[in-house]
Amino acid sequence: MRIKYLGTAAAEGFPAMFCNCVHCKQAREDLGRQMRTRSQAMIDDDLLIDFPPESYLHAMHGGLDFSAVRTLLVTHSHTDHFYAQELCNRGYRFATQMTEKTMDVYGNAEVLAVFEEGTKREIRPAVSEGLRLHVVRPFDDFVAGECRVLALPARHSVKEDALLFCIQKHGKTVLWLNDTGPLPEEIYPFLAKKGICADFVSFDCTFADDEEPSSQRHMSIFQNSAEREKMVRFGLVKANTKYYVTHFSHNSAPFRDRMDALAGRYGFFAAYDGCEVDI
Ligand SMILES: [Zn+2]
Ligand SMILES: [Zn+2]
Ligand SMILES: [Zn+2]
Structure with a gap:
């Protein structure tokens, strides 16, 4: 499996569009290296996790064929993870000779509601036909393309069942854990019972090295470390499991070198826009 991080920032991006804090100002001096766009990842050229407003840019920068995507897994309905309007361009006269005729979109009920709201003015019937939407609930176990997917509950929103994903393909397993605060306890025995070994x-890692995170809806690297220890205790990981951190806030000063050093100190790798990992 090849995992490509296309975007690695929290909701506001880095630098943030409307922000003149010292970090954002400094990042604007070196956008080529420091810019982080909103969260999205691609697995093996045919599966996307999340669909932020930068999806267009991600496809262009990576030279990617998004029409080859068969599966879109949406973690939750926040705009930095799901910009439904863009899907109106998938077909009709806006996209011809697409690699895949249909794309399956998996998300919670709120994601489907946002899709309806966001596309109702512009979507053409021919485009609708190519999008199959599926409601997913925490602890669902389903097949999407060549992958087996487990949906896990996130600690992120009281308004919707935000989801995390365990994705398995060809004997490899990925745990995708944003957006969330410390993981709900039920996840551990559930994954252990399913025999998951990531x-x-x-x-x-929205809060990076902030000792006193301002909410329980995201995590710091210290909380990431505690979750990793639990994973070891439950036998959900192995000696050579790779651990990455992502979804950084501008408040955390997520400069590339700083995040590399911080992550490295605690046994993680810091993701950046465009970074690729083979497992
Ligand atoms: Zn987010
Ligand atoms: Zn800022
Ligand atoms: Zn969110």
């Missing part, structure tokens, strides 16, 4: 874990 090769790759991607953590929400």
